[in-house]
Amino acid sequence: MAINTDKNSYTILFAIGMVIIVGTLLAAIDSSLKDKIKTNKILEKQQNILYAIGINNNEGNSVSFVSTDQAPSLFDEYIVSQIYIQGNKIIEDNEAYLIEVKKEKALAKDPTYDRRLPLFIADRDGVRYYVAPIRGKGLWDAIWAYIAMDENMMILGAYFDHKAETPGLGANINQRFFMDDFIGEKLLDENENFKGIKVSKTNLDPRNEIKDDHEVDAIAGSTITGDGVSAMIKSDLRLYIPYFKKLKQN
Amino acid sequence: MGLLSKRDSKLILDPLSDNNPITIQVLGICSALAITAELEASVVMSIAVLFVMGVGNVVISLIRNIVPSRIKIIVQLIVIATLVIIVDLVLKAYAYELSKTLSVFVGLIITNCIIMGRFEAFALANGLWRSFLDGIGNAFGYAVILVIVGFFRELLGAGTLWGYPVFGDAIDKTGLYAWGYENNGFMLLSPMALIVVGIIIWIQRSKSTHLIED
Numbered sequence: 001m002a003i004n005t006d007k008n009s010y011t012i013l014f015a016i017g018m019v020i021i022v023g024t025l026l027a028a029i030d031s032s033l034k035d036k037i038k039t040n041k042i043l044e045k046q047q048n049i050l051y052a053i054g055i056n057n058n059e060g061n062s063v064s065f066v067s068t069d070q071a072p073s074l075f076d077e078y079i080v081s082q083i084y085i086q087g088n089k090i091i092e093d094n095e096a097y098l099i100e101v102k103k104e105k106a107l108a109k110d111p112t113y114d115r116r117l118p119l120f121i122a123d124r125d126g127v128r129y130y131v132a133p134i135r136g137k138g139l140w141d142a143i144w145a146y147i148a149m150d151e152n153m154m155i156l157g158a159y160f161d162h163k164a165e166t167p168g169l170g171a172n173i174n175q176r177f178f179m180d181d182f183i184g185e186k187l188l189d190e191n192e193n194f195k196g197i198k199v200s201k202t203n204l205d206p207r208n209e210i211k212d213d214h215e216v217d218a219i220a221g222s223t224i225t226g227d228g229v230s231a232m233i234k235s236d237l238r239l240y241i242p243y244f245k246k247l248k249q250n
Numbered sequence: 251m252g253l254l255s256k257r258d259s260k261l262i263l264d265p266l267s268d269n270n271p272i273t274i275q276v277l278g279i280c281s282a283l284a285i286t287a288e289l290e291a292s293v294v295m296s297i298a299v300l301f302v303m304g305v306g307n308v309v310i311s312l313i314r315n316i317v318p319s320r321i322k323i324i325v326q327l328i329v330i331a332t333l334v335i336i337v338d339l340v341l342k343a344y345a346y347e348l349s350k351t352l353s354v355f356v357g358l359i360i361t362n363c364i365i366m367g368r369f370e371a372f373a374l375a376n377g378l379w380r381s382f383l384d385g386i387g388n389a390f391g392y393a394v395i396l397v398i399v400g401f402f403r404e405l406l407g408a409g410t411l412w413g414y415p416v417f418g419d420a421i422d423k424t425g426l427y428a429w430g431y432e433n434n435g436f437m438l439l440s441p442m443a444l445i446v447v448g449i450i451i452w453i454q455r456s457k458s459t460h461l462i463e464d
Contacts, residue, residue, distance in 0.1 A: 011318040018325065022332050029336060033343040040346040061413075164354045167294075168287025168404070169438060171354060206421045221287070221438040 043068045045097055046075040051159040052148040053078060053122045053129045061176050078122045085243050087114040096120065101135040101144065101236075117239055122148070129156055132240055136232025139224040140164045143173065147237060151247055153187040155197070160229065170225030181208040181216040187237060189214070194241055196234040199226035254383070261383040265391030268458060271364045272395040273451045278364035282396055283443040285358065289412050292400030295355050296393030300386065302333055303365055307385030309333075310373035317374070326369045327360075334359050364392055399446045407437030 004010065047065035050056065055074055057064040066074055082096035096118040108115035122129040128150065135144040141163040148157040160173040172178055182197065185208075189195045200215040201223070208216055218226040254262070271277045285291045309329050310317075317325050338356055341349035359365070368388050373381040404410055409417040409427075418425015420433055436442055455461050 005316065005318045006320070011320055014316070014318050015321060015324075018328065022328055026332065026335060029339055033339050036343040037339070040342065044346065164357065166287070167285045167291035167354055171291075220435040 043071050046071040048146050048159045049120055049131050050074055052131050052146040052157045053124055054157050063176055078124055079120050080123050081121045083119050085117040101133050132237060134232050134236035136228050138162055138165045138228040139170055143228050151244060153244055155182045155185050158182040165225050170222035172219050173225060178219060184211040186212060194238050198230045258383055261380060262387040265387040266394060270391045271388050272392060273454055277367045278362050278392055281358045281362050283440045286396055286399040286443050287403055287438050289400040289404045292396040296396050298355050298359055299392055300389040302359055303385035303389040304382055306330055306333055306365060307368060307373040307381040308378055310369045311376060311378050311381035314374045326366055330365055331360050364388060399443055402446055403437045406434050409433045
């Protein structure tokens with residue numbers, strides 16, 4: 001080869017050329033796929049919320065959402081209203097499910113900002129479900145969940161997910177053996193104080209038959225992910241207490 | 251002469267035994283420890299690495315004569331990262347479910363030393379076809395170890411294989427558990443992956459003694 005690849009000028013030119021080529025390529029691919037990815041994310045949200053209220057295609061132990069074709073119509077059918085809570089106000093908004101908890105959490109660092117708390121109210125077989133999206137930190141990255149509750153803040157259904165927890169360990173928070181344990185657990189104690197639900201390693205109740213201990217069984221080998229789940233339930237669901245208190249008074 | 255000459259087939263077969271990337275070259279240990287708690291995760295990771303190494307080796311081999319030697323490591327990193335991001339984006343758009351399963355592995359692929367190691371040691375000095383074979387061969391060598399480790403860790407740690415319980419139900423005490431068998435939770439933690447890899451290295455070296463250095 002005739003090119004002297006050790007020259008400074010060549011090295012710099014090569015670097016610039018490479019950045020331009022790779023940058024253009026990635027930008028082009030990203031912008032051409034953007035809309036499709038966005039639609040997929042919206043559909044996923046609808047599927048997750050429906051999953052939490054028990055509308056899913058679960059068979060045996062597998063976790064299976066309703067199909068993406070059905071999700072929008074089922075979502076309209078079961079979700080009777082979508083609201084968000086901001087300070088003392090309760091605002092009805094039919095696109096409240098598009099509020100990003102991540103962004104709201106970031107904005108809430110500013111003490112003058114009242115964080116918007118989305119809540120989806122669903123009716124299924126005469127039972128009223130209140131679904132709250134929550135978000136927290138696992139071991140490696142974000143974890144989040146959709147928690148369906150009744151008006152006494154007893155959990156009726158839950159869907160957990162994660163961005164990058166360890167496969168085989170923390171990643172199993174989106175498996176049924178973990179999520180189903182939350183059903184029937186209560187967030188408030190008998191005096192109506194908020195207790196949250198702890199992911200506990202000393203629970204000794206692997207089938208989760210004791211429903212009023214505010215504890216579920218942890219996954220072996222995923223202590224930090226489990227602690228993250230406990231912490232996110234505690235910090236985020238606590239914010240909904242005023243709403244449920246008001247609901248009871250009326 | 252078949253599809254592959256003797257020299258070429260050595261590129262595929264060597265990494266499976268005498269030149270295995272994990273047990274002999276000791277590359278890619280980090281990901282081997284991190285994701286082998288389950289058989290399924292091991293297989294998914296193996297397929298992803300197979301793809302990135304096959305294509306990556308070809309790309310690097312294509313540009314091997316024009317890469318300035320002083321920034322070759324950066325160039326290699328960019329090639330890997332670009333490939334992985336493209337795959338990630340395409341999957342997100344057209345196979346969303348699959349992309350969610352894979353998202354965890356993206357970071358682990360980019361930092362996988364086997365890929366960098368093969369770019370550096372082989373693709374930068376060899377032609378297209380041979381580089382491709384070397385990439386595939388090493389990815390298979392990596393996959394074999396991952397699957398073996400994943401198999402034993404899931405079986406002994408959780409009593410399942412690919413998610414299916416093979417020993418009976420640990421909580422209801424059926425099957426083997428009725429006889430007092432217990433899962434070894436320690437198998438699920440990374441130190442045991444290292445020990446399993448160590449045992450594989452031991453067995454391999456005791457069988458092929460020419461691998462032992464003084």
